[in-house]
Amino acid sequence: MEKLREQLLSILPPLFSRKEASKSLGGLLSAKTLANLDSKGIGPKGRIQIAGKVAYTREAFIDWVIARTQKFENSGSSEAQENNHAHA
Numbered sequence: 001m002e003k004l005r006e007q008l009l010s011i012l013p014p015l016f017s018r019k020e021a022s023k024s025l026g027g028l029l030s031a032k033t034l035a036n037l038d039s040k041g042i043g044p045k046g047r048i049q050i051a052g053k054v055a056y057t058r059e060a061f062i063d064w065v066i067a068r069t070q071k072f073e074n075s076g077s078s079e080a081q082e083n084n085h086a087h088a
Contacts, residue, residue, distance in 0.1 A: 001066050008062045015048070015055045025065065 012024055018031035021044075029037075037043035038054065046060025 001069060001071065004069065005062055005066060008065065009058065012058045012061070014058050015050075016058070016061075017053060017055055021056055021061060 008024060012020070016024075018034045021034055022029055022031045034043055035054070038047065044056050044061045044064035046057040047054050048057070049055070
């Protein structure tokens, strides 16, 4: 996870929009999904508003992403097991 943290630190500015947050994650979470998570109180902490637009702080956003990231030892093994159970 440290490598992910370093990569995000290198590409993100100190403040950035939800759209930029989505881009930094390769589109895994859309700006709309981030807005929905924020409205439920489970989005990244440390967000601020500038001219009516939400911005995230780099460190708080990265901490939030890391806290929600799972590393699979055998890539896709959990998904494969779930798919096998679904088709059984």
